[in-house]
Amino acid sequence: MGRKFLVGGNWKMNASKQLVNTLVSNLNAAEWNTDEIEVVIAPPAPYLDLVRSLAKPEVYVSAQNIYFEKKGAFTGEISSEFLKDLGITWTILGHSERREIFKESDEVTAKKVAYALGEGLSVIACVGEKLEEREANQTAAVVFRQLAAIATVLKPEDWTHVVVAYEPVWAIGTGKVASPQQAQDVHAEIRTWLRDNVSEAVAEQTRILYGGSVSAKNSADLQTQIDIDGFLIGGASLTGDFITIINTRSA
Numbered sequence: 101m102g103r104k105f106l107v108g109g110n111w112k113m114n115a116s117k118q119l120v121n122t123l124v125s126n127l128n129a130a131e132w133n134t135d136e137i138e139v140v141i142a143p144p145a146p147y148l149d150l151v152r153s154l155a156k157p158e159v160y161v162s163a164q165n166i167y168f169e170k171k172g173a174f175t176g177e178i179s180s181e182f183l184k185d186l187g188i189t190w191t192i193l194g195h196s197e198r199r200e201i202f203k204e205s206d207e208v209t210a211k212k213v214a215y216a217l218g219e220g221l222s223v224i225a226c227v228g229e230k231l232e233e234r235e236a237n238q239t240a241a242v243v244f245r246q247l248a249a250i251a252t253v254l255k256p257e258d259w260t261h262v263v264v265a266y267e268p269v270w271a272i273g274t275g276k277v278a279s280p281q282q283a284q285d286v287h288a289e290i291r292t293w294l295r296d297n298v299s300e301a302v303a304e305q306t307r308i309l310y311g312g313s314v315s316a317k318n319s320a321d322l323q324t325q326i327d328i329d330g331f332l333i334g335g336a337s338l339t340g341d342f343i344t345i346i347n348t349r350s351a
């Protein structure tokens with residue numbers, strides 16, 4: 101079976117009750133073939149419950165991050181238990197903003213991925229290089245290092261619930277989208293890495309999303325690439341572009 105295209109919306113630290121109502125009503129009114137497209141939105145943690153209760157079942161809801169402990173003295177952290185209690189089945193992990201701003205290492209990210217999977221969550225695991233790393237021809241090395249940290253703590257069967265999001269840091273929120281070929285090149289390298297380091301089946305089945313300035317204007321071209329299995333969309337997920345992107349895929 102082919103890889104189901106995933107359109108993810110990462111709202112980052114943007115929300116209000118009013119915005120939730122608008123974005124979720126618009127999504128509820130939109131239609132897509134659920135055999136071919138999976139839609140996942142990731143609002144900030146305080147809005148997860150509201151979004152889950154308002155969104156139609158075809159919309160999967162994701163956290164943007166969790167911790168690797170069930171409960172206790174971890175002020176400000178989000179437990180997988182909270183997600184399960186709220187009917188939230190996904191979490192993003194290892195976003196570059198977590199890595200850069202909050203200093204989450206490859207090892208911490210990997211620990212979170214393993215923990216989330218053990219708790220029955222599906223994970224969007226983010227990888228991607230910074231501009232200076234790309235310019236130093238280090239893109240593959242950086243992405244492979246990030247993947248290796250995750251692969252080390254997973255069993256091959258765990259990958260069934262992992263989606264990899266390739267998000268070049270220089271393309272995030274900058275309007276400088278990777279060209280379809282630039283994205284495809286890295287996606288193909290990631291798939292080859294999975295083939296060489298995990299298994300043929302995992303390489304074939306694992307979805308690799310592209311993220312970084314995806315918009316209604318560029319999504320059609322990006323999605324023509326054979327190894328682009330969906331998008332993780334930031335800014336445009338807070339606008340009508342998100343549904344246009346879903347519709348572009350459906351068309």
Ligand SMILES: O=C[C@H](O)COP(=O)(O)O
Pocket residue numbers: 110195267271272273274275311312313314332333334335336
């Ligand atoms: O998780 C989403 C990415 O960071 C992309 O953000 P962006 O679409 O605003 O560039």
